[in-house]
Amino acid sequence: MSSFSFENRAGIAERYPGVFRTDWWQRGRIAILVGGAVGLFLFGIVQLDIPFNRLSQGMVRLGEFVQLMLPPNPGSWAEVLKYLHALGETVSIAFLGTLGGALLALPVSLLAARNVVASRIIRVLTRRGLDTIRGVDTLIWALIWVGVVGLGPFAGILAVICSDFGTFGKLFSEAIEVADKNPAEGVRSSGGNHFHSVRFGLLPQVFPVLLSQVLYYFESNTRSATIIGIVGAGGIGLQLAEQIRVLEWQKVSFLILLILITVSSIDWISGKLRFAIIGKRTVA
Amino acid sequence: MRTAVPEFPEARLRELADRYAAAIAAKRRRVWLGAAVLIAVAIAAGWMGEVSLGNFVENFWRFPAYFVSIAPKFSSATAWSDLADWLWGLPRWTRLLGDTLLIAYMGTLSGALCGFALCFLASANLVKSGTTVFVTRRVLEFFRTVPEIVFALIFVLAFGLGPLPGVLAIAIHTAGALGKQFAEVVENIDSKPVEGVAASGGSWVQVVRFGALPQVLSNFVSYALLRFEINVRGAAVMGFVGAGGIGQDLIEAVRKFYFTDVSAILLLIVLTVMLIDFLTERLRHRLLGLEGSTR
Numbered sequence: 001m002s003s004f005s006f007e008n009r010a011g012i013a014e015r016y017p018g019v020f021r022t023d024w025w026q027r028g029r030i031a032i033l034v035g036g037a038v039g040l041f042l043f044g045i046v047q048l049d050i051p052f053n054r055l056s057q058g059m060v061r062l063g064e065f066v067q068l069m070l071p072p073n074p075g076s077w078a079e080v081l082k083y084l085h086a087l088g089e090t091v092s093i094a095f096l097g098t099l100g101g102a103l104l105a106l107p108v109s110l111l112a113a114r115n116v117v118a119s120r121i122i123r124v125l126t127r128r129g130l131d132t133i134r135g136v137d138t139l140i141w142a143l144i145w146v147g148v149v150g151l152g153p154f155a156g157i158l159a160v161i162c163s164d165f166g167t168f169g170k171l172f173s174e175a176i177e178v179a180d181k182n183p184a185e186g187v188r189s190s191g192g193n194h195f196h197s198v199r200f201g202l203l204p205q206v207f208p209v210l211l212s213q214v215l216y217y218f219e220s221n222t223r224s225a226t227i228i229g230i231v232g233a234g235g236i237g238l239q240l241a242e243q244i245r246v247l248e249w250q251k252v253s254f255l256i257l258l259i260l261i262t263v264s265s266i267d268w269i270s271g272k273l274r275f276a277i278i279g280k281r282t283v284a
Numbered sequence: 285m286r287t288a289v290p291e292f293p294e295a296r297l298r299e300l301a302d303r304y305a306a307a308i309a310a311k312r313r314r315v316w317l318g319a320a321v322l323i324a325v326a327i328a329a330g331w332m333g334e335v336s337l338g339n340f341v342e343n344f345w346r347f348p349a350y351f352v353s354i355a356p357k358f359s360s361a362t363a364w365s366d367l368a369d370w371l372w373g374l375p376r377w378t379r380l381l382g383d384t385l386l387i388a389y390m391g392t393l394s395g396a397l398c399g400f401a402l403c404f405l406a407s408a409n410l411v412k413s414g415t416t417v418f419v420t421r422r423v424l425e426f427f428r429t430v431p432e433i434v435f436a437l438i439f440v441l442a443f444g445l446g447p448l449p450g451v452l453a454i455a456i457h458t459a460g461a462l463g464k465q466f467a468e469v470v471e472n473i474d475s476k477p478v479e480g481v482a483a484s485g486g487s488w489v490q491v492v493r494f495g496a497l498p499q500v501l502s503n504f505v506s507y508a509l510l511r512f513e514i515n516v517r518g519a520a521v522m523g524f525v526g527a528g529g530i531g532q533d534l535i536e537a538v539r540k541f542y543f544t545d546v547s548a549i550l551l552l553i554v555l556t557v558m559l560i561d562f563l564t565e566r567l568r569h570r571l572l573g574l575e576g577s578t579r
Contacts, residue, residue: 044386048447058443092333135554139521148346153333227431
């Protein structure tokens, strides 16, 4: 016992040199990593021409904006009704977008899963296609669909369907690939064909996982649906961008408050549903 | 070879079969009920979201037509000069893409540092004060829920046009998102090292540094890389509201119908995003593989 007191530190260090030796190799690597990260950051400041004098001015102005925002005030009841309608559009965009994206992605994700489709070419082509769709942001899809079906929430729904199609296709195919293969083999060995093994051996296992991912994305899509109004695809983003442009700060803060409440409640509901479906909290 | 399969008496078998049929029927009823609710909600949302199938069918041809019209025009005789025409702005676009990546990087790094500082205050297993945890979590939630484009819109008014508002907007959103994910990681750590450091007289900072940090660092870096991937996409559209990067050129090309420019810029963005996805995924797998983490 006494040998562990601190008077004896030199003795301990002598007995366990490996523990007390300074690992210069490790430290050097960490120093290079941190130095590289900081260096890139400084390079960014120079390259992007970040104006430091505007930083302090901007902070002051931001403080003024925040003062002007308080308290949140929509103006009149007519405005409140308009905003609630826009909010309804936003939630509809998120809901139908997520649903549509998931329904379209399910069959395609089967094509991209190694344990369903044996052909490598089909799989790789499907994957690259999904990657391309995913590489285009929801806002860009919204721009394109506004050109196709005109301004309004319908364009937003189609945009969310497109970007979710890419995301879900990838997530679903990954979930399908990690599924246990024993049930599928069981179905095959008792005489089922390939279709049966996928339908009865594979899908029942992955369905709760997929559902939980869809619910998780419903929440995150509510966030992205709040902004696609900025390019004219309906929802509360349109109102928000307009009020920011005309500097009606009290209305802006009211709209932000509305968005916060909506997203939090959808987060809460989808969390409960996910918990009910798969029995434990998982992060997708 | 004969095997004796035990058989239940007829009445017992019938009872079991009935019970099975009832269970299946109950499950089927639940599924149908769920489907009915889903369809009802979808119809309501469709009414709210002004879904119009007529409009869709009538105008859908514009969707492929748009892609045809933005496609570059090549003829076999002048393929090379056509290519040069199509990518006429390549030097400018490459620089803007570089700017976009830098915006994403700077936003991710500063946001991750903020999230890192805040996440320990939001973890119930490291902070005794319930108020601190509650307040930190609400602040993180606010940062995360307000979309980054909205922050960017406001910051553009405060700081002027340029990449600075973009960086700040991404940083704030990242701080909120990563702070939450980091806190979830911290709440799931093994409590023994933490208790060990506390029991041998460590201060709160030492508890965090030597008890918690070594357990969570690889997960933190992995989440930060994932967030960088997301932020590259976000930074690509920051220019829509004047907050720097390639988005400005893209939305101008779309609005002014510079069709081939649209396809060139879109292609460059998609390629960049794919490349970043690929690199970060490699890095993350190596990182998590090296540390032998469970995730």
